[in-house]
Amino acid sequence: MIKIPLTVQGAVKLKAELQNLKSVERPAVIAAIAEARSHGDLSENAEYDAAKERxxxxxxRIAELESKLSNAQLIEPASLAETAEGRVVFGATVDLEDLETGNKVTYQIVGDEEAEIKEFKISVSSPIARALIGKYAGDVAEVMAPGGIREYEVLDVKYI
Known part of the structure; x- marks a missing residue:
């Protein structure tokens, strides 16, 4: 089986979602199906169909999460400080500056399942993360964006 890289924080979130699905959502769906069945004829019962779909x-989703967690390769970013030696790697938090606009942004490179742009967590398979992997502070990464090539300077690399 292929190991899926996942930060420890990402694993905690997935486990919490799995627990919620098993202990809250699954019993609620079972109750909804039982309620819909009590209405009689299932052939034209929209409530029953909706509950079965849910x-x-x-x-x-339970099966998907269990599979991902069982195949996860957990990575604690703080433990990478010595081996990565300032290089951008999976789990690293990177401070960047867009060389065209001067805008500064900080991203953490995480697994596909835990990527959330609103939390400034980008997928390791995204174009920007692929361009950053292996770079050091002071390096410039060229990223192919829809509007053309963008250049970002790596200002700092942290393992937090």
Whole structure:
């Protein structure tokens, strides 16, 4: 099986989602199906169909999360400080400056499942992360964006 890189924080979030699905969502769906069945004829019962569809989604997500967690390669960013030696690697938090606009931004490079741009966590498979991997503070990374090539200077690399 292929190991999926995941930060320890990302694993905690996935475990919490899995626990919620198993202890809250699954029983709620079972109750909704039982309620819909009590209304009689299932052939034209929209509530029953909706509950069964929701059950399929919940069960599918549970299976997906269990698979991802069982195949996860957990990485603690703080433990990378010695081996990465200032290089941008999975789990690193990187301060960048857009050389064209001067805008500064900080991203953490995380696994696909835990990427959330609103939290400034970018997927390791994203174009910007791929361009940053292996760079050091002071290096310039060229990123192919929809509007053309963008250049970002790596200001700092942290493992937090």
């Amino acid at each position: 059950q399929g989604f919940v069960e599918g």
